[in-house]
Amino acid sequence: MTTTGTLFIVPTPIGNLEDITQRAVRVLSEVDVVAAEDTRHSARLMQHLGINPRMLSLHDHNESQRAVQLIAQLQQGHSVALISDAGTPLISDPGYALVSQCRAAGVAVVPLPGACAAITALSAAGLPTDRFRFEGFLPVKAQARQQQLESLLNETATSVYYEAPRRIEDTLQAVVEVLGSDRAVVIAKELTKAFETFFSGSAAQALEWLQADPNHQRGEFVLMIGGQPGADTGISDEAAGLLKALMAELPLKKAAGIVAKHCDLKKNALYEYGLTLNQKG
Incomplete structure (x- = not known):
């Protein structure tokens, strides 16, 4: 009787290549297949780690088909590691279809702890962390983005978003317009890299900082928005x-x-x- 294999969810570094666990390196070197968001990108990490696993691509455009193939291999007893380009898979990255189908098929899914840009940024932001909401990327279209931000008008928890460099200025402008110029904001960019930067201030100050230097709009961003002060807290x-x-x-x-x-x-x-x-x- 064939024993079903295991799907490992393996976080990879978000910038600094030292930010990978010994367990992750071992799993990546031992599994039969590594399912990677971009095999060319991940090949550089494998080379750095000194391992040469068999890799298959798994991204937004082929995940449904690839999930069927990988589950077939898992049911034959093979082991698979799922990785994304950076950070923890499924957190604003591909993998949901594969994991949900593995669960439905009775395939063991084992998550490894590791790097995640949202948690890394939040831990150093100086905003309340007892309650927070992670929303991934804000909608691209202006109306949908406005509606999303309007949901924060009376939100008391810290809200965490990812944002692309080409959209960060427009997003901050929308935050100012919808939530007010004085709403607390923290911007984290280029986390764990040489030019890691945190900016903390009001939404208006954050927008001004972004506009002050084109370099401030480069890199990958985590945008954290503080809760509405006093909203729904019963504080008179x-x-x-x-x-x-x-x-x-x-x-x-x-x-x-x-x-x-x-x-x-x-x-x-x-x-x-x-x-x-x-x-x-």
């Missing part, structure tokens, strides 16, 4: 004003504690609100 104007006044004299944690006790509010909610005030300041 009185509590917000008191917190802001205390923050001028005390650390945020202590100020939040005082206001929470005085106004009978949750300290964590006040702390998060204070973080958004710091971003605006």
Whole structure:
């Protein structure tokens, strides 16, 4: 009786080639097939790692057909590693059709932890991370993009998007128009590379920074938008004003504690609100 093979989901570096785990290298060297978004691009990584696996392409235009072929091999006992050009597969990258069909066919799917641009950027952004929404790329068409941004008008969680260099300026302009010039924004570009850059400020300041130098619009971007300060948090104007006044004299944690006790509010909610005030300041 043939034992069904395993599909491994293997993250690859998003820039710095050192950002790959020992386990990932071992899996890539041991599997029967590596399904890669772009085999020519991934061949350079394999060469760097000193391994030479058999590779097949799996991208947006051939995934449905390739999934059938790969599942047939998996059911014969072969092992397959799925990789994308950079980062964790399926996170705004191909792989959904293959993974969902593997699950339906009873094929084991084993994910490996590793690089992901959204999480890497968010961890260093200085925006609240207890709740966040990842939306991939914003729609290309202006009306659809506006509707997507309008959904953030009362959103209190941090929102994370990927954006292309040719669209980043138009996207920031839309953020200013829809969410207001003072909405907290963090731009991360060229993560883990030599020219890794973070810009933190208001939406208007971020747009101004982008327009100040053509080099600021080059590279791959992660755009993070802070939640609407005070929206749906139950924080009254009185509590917000008191917190802001205390923050001028005390650390945020202590100020939040005082206001929470005085106004009978949750300290964590006040702390998060204070973080958004710091971003605006």
